[in-house]
Amino acid sequence: MIRLKLPNSYFEEHDDIIRLVWRRTLIADYEKKELERAIKRKFRISPEIKVEEGYLIINTDNEEVEKFVAFFIQNYLGDRLRNRFTRRKIVYIHEGMNVPLLGYNAFGLIDRGTNLIQVRGSTGCNLSCIFCSVDEGPYSRTRNLDFVVDVDYLMKWFDWVAKEKGKGLEAHLDAQGEPLLYPYIVELVQELRSHPHVSVISMQSNGVLLDEKLVEELAEAGLDRVNLSIHSLDPEKAKMLMGMKNYDLNHVLEMAEALVNAGIDVLIAPVIIFGINDNEAEAFIEFARRIGAGKRWPALGFQNYVPYKFGRNPVIAKPVPFKEFYEWLRMLEEKTGMRPLVLKPHHFGMHPRPFIPLAFKRGEVVKAEVVLPGRMEGEMLAKARNRLIQVINTQAKVGDKIKVRIVRTRHGIYVGTQV
Ligand SMILES: C[S@@+](CC[C@H](N)C(=O)[O-])C[C@H]1O[C@@H](n2cnc3c(N)ncnc32)[C@H](O)[C@@H]1O
Ligand code: SF4
Numbered sequence: 312m313i314r315l316k317l318p319n320s321y322f323e324e325h326d327d328i329i330r331l332v333w334r335r336t337l338i339a340d341y342e343k344k345e346l347e348r349a350i351k352r353k354f355r356i357s358p359e360i361k362v363e364e365g366y367l368i369i370n371t372d373n374e375e376v377e378k379f380v381a382f383f384i385q386n387y388l389g390d391r392l393r394n395r396f397t398r399r400k401i402v403y404i405h406e407g408m409n410v411p412l413l414g415y416n417a418f419g420l421i422d423r424g425t426n427l428i429q430v431r432g433s434t435g436c437n438l439s440c441i442f443c444s445v446d447e448g449p450y451s452r453t454r455n456l457d458f459v460v461d462v463d464y465l466m467k468w469f470d471w472v473a474k475e476k477g478k479g480l481e482a483h484l485d486a487q488g489e490p491l492l493y494p495y496i497v498e499l500v501q502e503l504r505s506h507p508h509v510s511v512i513s514m515q516s517n518g519v520l521l522d523e524k525l526v527e528e529l530a531e532a533g534l535d536r537v538n539l540s541i542h543s544l545d546p547e548k549a550k551m552l553m554g555m556k557n558y559d560l561n562h563v564l565e566m567a568e569a570l571v572n573a574g575i576d577v578l579i580a581p582v583i584i585f586g587i588n589d590n591e592a593e594a595f596i597e598f599a600r601r602i603g604a605g606k607r608w609p610a611l612g613f614q615n616y617v618p619y620k621f622g623r624n625p626v627i628a629k630p631v632p633f634k635e636f637y638e639w640l641r642m643l644e645e646k647t648g649m650r651p652l653v654l655k656p657h658h659f660g661m662h663p664r665p666f667i668p669l670a671f672k673r674g675e676v677v678k679a680e681v682v683l684p685g686r687m688e689g690e691m692l693a694k695a696r697n698r699l700i701q702v703i704n705t706q707a708k709v710g711d712k713i714k715v716r717i718v719r720t721r722h723g724i725y726v727g728t729q730v
Contacts, residue, residue: 349383350376394457396437396492397449402683405461410682410692412468413667414699414725417487417686418458419465420472423722424666425656427481428472430503432493433459434486434686438517439554440542442582444622445487450554453621454686457488462495466502473508475667481511481660487686491520497528504533511535511660515580519558521566530573536608537570538580539563544594552588568602577604580612584628589639596649609651609658613640621687670698671717676730681711693727700725 343360350369351357358371369380394401404410404418412419421429435457439448446453473480482503484490491514493499503509513536541563543549549560570577579599583589596611604610615636618624631639640652651658671677679693679700691702693715700715707713707729715727 346380346383350379353379394435394492397435397447397451397454397457399435399455399457401435401457401459403459403461404464406464406467408682411694411697411699412460412465413472413697413723414670415692415701416724418460419699420468421722421724422472422476422667424663425661426476426479426664427483427659427661428469428476429483429485430465430469430499431460431486432462432465432484432490432495432499433457434488435492436486436488436517437492437519437555438489438558439623440517440540440582441552441554441623441625442584442616442628443554444617444619446621446623447488448554453688454487455688456684456686458686459494462498462502465499466506469503470506472667473506476508476664478508479510479660480508481513482506482509483513483515485515489517489520490514491516491518491525497525497532500529500532500534513538516540517553518563518566521563521569523569526566526569526573526575530570530575534575536576536578538578538612539567539570540580540582541567541595542581543588544591544598548588552584564598567598567604571603571606576606576608577602578608578610578612579604580614582614582616583636584616585631586629587627592643593647596643596647600649609654611649611652612654613652667723669720669723670696671700671720671725673717673720675717677715677717677727679713679715679727681707681709681713683709698723698725700727702727702729705729 347357347360354373354376356371356373358369358376360369369376393399417434418431421431423429434454436447439450469482484496484499486493490496500512503512512534514534515538517540518537542552544560546560550556550558567577567579579595581588581591581595583592592613599605599610615633616628616630618628618630637653644650644652656662677695679695681691681693681702683692685691685701689704691705691707691709693700693702693713695715700717702713702715703726705728714730716730717725717727719726
């Protein structure tokens with residue numbers, strides 16, 4: 312009997328994100344039929360296939376069938392995985408691929424030399440904010456591929472990183488995109504909660520995909536805080552800033568309250584574009600006060616709009632120097648009595664911790680194997696010394712062995728060019 316674990320019921324509602332993947336299989340009816348047909352064609356048997364209590368069960372003892380099912384799911388059905396929000400193809404990263412989860416900024420883990428570790432399980436977003444630093448969402452012009460990392464594999468790497476970094480860690484779930492698209496988000500929070508080196512679990516989210524049930528599940532799993540991106544309290548302006556006509560501000564505001572009521576702290580995190588939403592600052596503060604945000608951590612985390620090379624930089628957004636931005640925040644602190652608005656790492660219990668040692672030096676030339684396509688045109692991912700390297704401006708193909716000059720190593724994120 313073959314037993315394959317399926318994602319829990321929450322993810323059944325998100326069945327387009329991961330429709331069918333090895334080990335964590337969500338089988339839509341027609342896909343089940345395809346699998347039945349394929350087994351019949353190859354082995355001339357028709358074992359009973361059913362989905363029961365979160366498992367895909369195939370009634371056979373034939374080990375060859377098991378291997379075949381793995382192959383079939385990965386190479387045939389897996390090939391058709393699409394992100395239901397961005398419609399982009401998904402590459403599902405699992406242990407069998409042996410892809411390092413350190414070195415690349417779109418998925419895996421990022422260590423920026425503190426006790427906070429960024430945990431990135433997937434890419435892709437349900438919104439298309441007009442200022443998005445990573446040009447994400449359905450209207451992205453630069454990102455053409457999504458990734459989802461198997462939760463056990465992600466935890467395996469987290470465990471290694473956590474051992475290196477020591478105790479008292481904050482696991483921060485964020486993404487080049489929206490972390491709530493990650494099909495195993497509840498499971499990930501649960502796993503992190505039971506990790507002895509993790510003290511705090513936080514998430515950065517736009518909140519749209521929350522509902523009462525998911526809020527409860529996340530609270531039960533042990534999520535401590537959500538940094539919630541809300542950029543306007545005016546429904547029409549919010550739609551404009553989020554780049555989605557159907558953005559439902561009211562729902563997000565309700566979810567902010569639901570999070571607080573479920574015992575998950577909320578930090579309201581608007582991106583301020585002067586001339587567009589700076590005049591709403593006091594309303595944000597008022598809202599945060601009203602719902603009881605900021606119980607253990609600051610209630611507000613105003614962010615200064617910054618243009619990014621590969622982000623969306625609308626002409627209506629004029630960047631403001633950080634000095635001016637902090638003066639504005641201090642003025643707000645005086646005026647409203649809400650403190651702190653100028654946020655420092657210690658407000659979050661963050662402190663410096665030795666980096667996981669760099670695997671490469673800048674300027675160094677290394678031999679690497681191309682293992683995956685990247686997210687942008689001309690970008691491939693290569694591995695060397697158990698790290699991923701984002702290789703830019705390359706024509707290389709998966710499987711090629713190439714020489715890469717490392718041009719960037721900041722925070723253990725490696726960018727290189729082919730030589
Ligand atoms: C890239 S998003 C990813 C997480 C999630 N999708 C969200 O929006 O909260 C991370 C944070 O960066 C903020 N952000 C996006 N673009 C920005 C920009 N150009 N300047 C400053 N902050 C930005 C977002 O509002 C969000 O709070
Ligand atoms: S800022 Fe966040 S919510 Fe907005 S498009 Fe980018 S990733 Fe999505």
